[in-house]
Amino acid sequence: MLENVRLSVLDLAPIRDQGSIAETFENSVSLARRVEALGYHRYWLAEHHNIDGIASAATAVLIGHIAGKTSTMRVGSGGIMLPNHAPLIIAEQFGTLATLYPDRIDLGLGRAPGTDGETLRALGRSPQAADNFPQMVQELAGYLGDATPRQSVMAIPGQSTKVPLWLLGSSGFSAQLAARLGLPFAFAGHFAPGYMQQAIHLYRDNFQPSAVLEKPYLMLGIPVIAADSDEEAAFLSTTHQQKFLNLLRGRSTRAQAPVEELDWHPHERARVMQMLSAAVVGGPETVRRQLDEFLQGTGADELMINSDFYRPEDRIRSYEIVMDVAQG
Template sequence: MPALSILELGRVREGSTRADALNEARRLAQHAEALGYKRFWVAEHHNMPAVTTAATSLVVSHIAAGTRTIRVGAGGIMLPNHAPYIIAEQFGTLEALYPGRIDLGLGRAPGTDQLTLRALRVHPEEAERFPQDVIELQMWLGPLREGQRIEAVPGSNSNVPIWILGSSLFGAELAAELGLPYGFASHFAPQALDAALALYRSRFKPNTKMARPYALIGVNIIAAETDAEAKYLATSQQMSFANLVRGVRGLMQPPIDDIDTYWTPEEKARAAAMLDVAIIGSPDTVRRGLDKLLARTNADELMIVSDMYDPDKRRRSIEIIAEVMKVAA
């Protein structure tokens, strides 16, 4: 059976603070660790009031400091926003502090809008350098070479595992060419999922670190004791996606009884397209959904997004998912 991991955005709920969101993220990681989850990743996004993971390396450290065994990392760092040398220093420092537990997923998108991109002092064309920047970052994180005059300290020889993340065929092809593990963002952009996995697996080039392709996929799962409760809890995430379609940036809202009173048919259709890879329901429903998804993708690992308003319900959701997978195994 595939490994289970969690993707975290540090959602700020209505009626809570940003500090609450960051501390709830750490509590969720601690709970996931106790349940046997493999990784806990946080994603870089900017200028989003409900998302507190913009300073990604700091959030990784906050979570790693509160856990002992679970791997913690970035899912991902949007590399065009940063100099590879700086990321090598940051994640080399994390590896020095939490040895053997740090992952570095890399994305090509900006993780924000064009106006905020200017505030980051980043030119849009920087994304065209992504393949070269990945190779440069590998060099900074690898062993020192003879005559090398610039060293990432910490960073050099840390060999922090690098992943390529994406939602298109570009990332799949790059991951295959470089012989790196690949994560597909099917939790919000699932349209190219099957084609990307096929491309990655067919073109993968083995190397001394990876003999075979390794594919992780994002999946939205809202699990509860009954289908009705899960559908109710899922409305918070559905409203967030409806707001994304509207261009409205707000905090996570409490669930509502009838989501169709919130969104228009057009908004529903557009949000549904983004949430196509989603499983919502009781343990039995979740089990059937996972069986179908795994038969379709043969994924090596599932990166769970279980966004909901109530932290206790969210912790229960990842409990149910872990229980379902153990039964399936």
């Protein structure tokens, strides 16, 4: 199964405890170059604001940086939170990227704000902006497609670049919208696995062929912590667990060094493990088996792997192991 799907990378640009944002960007470039050499298909970055453990707020800028440091791999957003922006601005940004890096840029779009209410107000956006998401997607597509005869406002650059659009989601709304518009769909299984099967069925059952796609194309985000042994992977996975635990506690989500044992209450552990229920953690054989089981249960066309480690070299090693087992 695994050898028949595309493998891609979701980089949340993690900031380490006591680390710097400059270090994060250096680590992202190193990872991007390595996974490109390994054969990963695309490399996505996500828009988040006012989260002290994530450095990808200026998503389009960072996409351009990564694209400029690589040469063949597709680079894009997973995603741009469209209600935070005017569609014209996003069309101009990604039209510029697509012009600089032809046939390498993806534009994944999300409906959530990617932040809290106070920060949303600081962005100058209304909480009700998400209600207009379907119309905003259509407007954006118009700015990226060929201009119509009566079109008075054009994205320059942007018009006619036809940057590929994806819809992203963690529930059924975007799955149904992607199906209705005939667009590829990416589900955020790396933090909302409980809704995954429902979203998959909604997307596939309601899909309408379009000029973009004749049949559904499904990408699933999944957390993978791979190491040279099951024991090492279990130890290293505590970095990811600590991040989710601190998120629940309203504390800093900067990456913490792995620990032998977490100090958490049973209800906290249950919540964290629920959010990470799709996670694949283990040595090479365990990773191969769990990824094959995941694909058998979902039929995904592509996996977008998020691997959250404290040490950059452990993150790179995880992606090496996944590609090794995929290539048999």
